[in-house]
Amino acid sequence: MDAGIRTAGLGMTFPGRRGLHRGAPKVAVDGLDLAIPPGRVTGLLGLNGAGKTTTIKIMATLLRPTSGTIHVDGIDVVAKPREVRRRINLIAGGERMVYMRMTGRENLWYFGQLYDVPRTVLRKRIDELLELVGLTKDGDTAVEKYSRGMTQRLSIARGLINDPAYLLLDEPTLGLDAPIARDLRKVVARLAAEGRGVLLTSHYLDEVEELCDHVYLISDGKHLAQGSPEELMAAAGCDRSVRVVITNPSAPIRAIATEFAATLGVTPTIVAGENGELEITIRHAEDVAGPLMSALVTGGAAISQLEALQPNLEDAVLTLAAGGAVPAEAEAVRA
């Protein structure tokens, strides 16, 4: 049995509207091959309308794919959706998806009953989940009195009520304050460490970079790239950059910087500052700050500033989604 969620050539085309206001069919997902193994947070990224939510809903059995296959631990999602539903759960961002007039505890109990969780197990699990999401004190308060963050935390607990092997997270931190989002990220990391497979979509790419070991990038429902965040950044040509400011510029120091860059196969950006200082920037996939500093200091340079800039996933996603073109900002650095 193949553990994990696996899709092969997954496709979903929504039918066009019929009648007076006819519309063309809409291809939302087109030939995706994805793998969400247990014990890992897998990211699914793409710009708006890329097909992320549709993909997640197919995995959650809420939508039926029009082509391709999808299996959860070897179980065909289309043929045996009820078996799959016992193994998965879905958490989406926003304040929806809980009953506002029921308490947090009652919400969890309600969904536990629907999932047929045994009574003694359910009672214990509700307590554990309320503690996990920091709602023990407010468990008996009506959800309508919760803050947005509390409601979202309850949503996370609701998504875990059936002890799912796989958790599908669709923008789980949408609209949350930074401290609450950080706490939720800790919870997600812990869930993966416990052995659950997690699929995460998020517009907060720092979050994806922090949590995901593997990321799929899709655009218009099609696969664009995959790999670790670092691999995606490399694939997008998003290099690290080192910027140093030298207060005693001279021709030999310029030569040292140029020769150092040449050994790496790149061209440095050397700009003279308004106060006579020299600003040197070198972009490279590896971290070259240390060797560059050594070379310059050995050559007698007086360094007033050193800045090592890491590439980020946002650059990579924008680059790759735009068809691989280097973003204008990076281009300027290179020029």
Next chain:
Amino acid sequence: MRHALKVLAAEALKQHRMYFGSPMVLFSMFVWPILQLAATYYTVRPVASSPGIAQRWPLAADPQSLLAFLVTGALGYAFFVSLVQSSWQFSIERQSGTLELLFLTPINRLVLVIANGAGALLQNTWLFACFSTAMLVVLGNTVHVAHPLMFLVVFLALLVPAVAWGAFLNSLLMFARDAALMFTMLEEPMWLFCGVRLPLFALPVWMRAIGSVVPLTGSILVVRGALLDGKGVFDLLPEFGLLAGISALLLGAATLTLKLGEARAQRTGQLSLF
């Protein structure tokens, strides 16, 4: 079965908290049928006083019998209309996002809609008790019950078909984006065609034909037969047979509708549209 009972308990709690729990709702649930009953009684009363009514509708000639007739109709109607209302609540679930969550669970869809309807009816059990007690106290000499257990039979004759009716309505309305319109369309015919306010023989044939497919018609026949005419279980066997047949048909239709509705929702993604 054990899982079905768990879902029933869950739905009963949800509906109590979400729709029936507030004192205002309880008050309106009690007052609204009384207002409806009063409006109906004072509308029909002048007609019942007209010359020759005793030949055409003997029961109407006696004000107390007429009132008992209308009370039993209102009791049946209150039971069934609560199911239409609970079905309508699915449109709220669609907007709050919880409808998708229900479909995310492995629960059998028919069990879910039956539990939803039964959960709504449980909230009305006290209403049945109040109506029955009021009838015995106020209209004591018009109530003729063959055996005290006939109250239980009456309750079941209301409960079982109402649950089937509720399951059918739920299966229709949970996939409907414009449930408010359907609610209006379903509410009035129940008043009109099922013998709630007027005896079936007073209705035109086409109205009786429509009313015959709504189980409320049969339930009211049983209620009146058992509580007003002193009929026993065996006397009411034809009505029970009719109700059983209609209930089975409604559950079959609900199963089919759920299957088709969910397949369509999976094709179009409409569960999250509102």
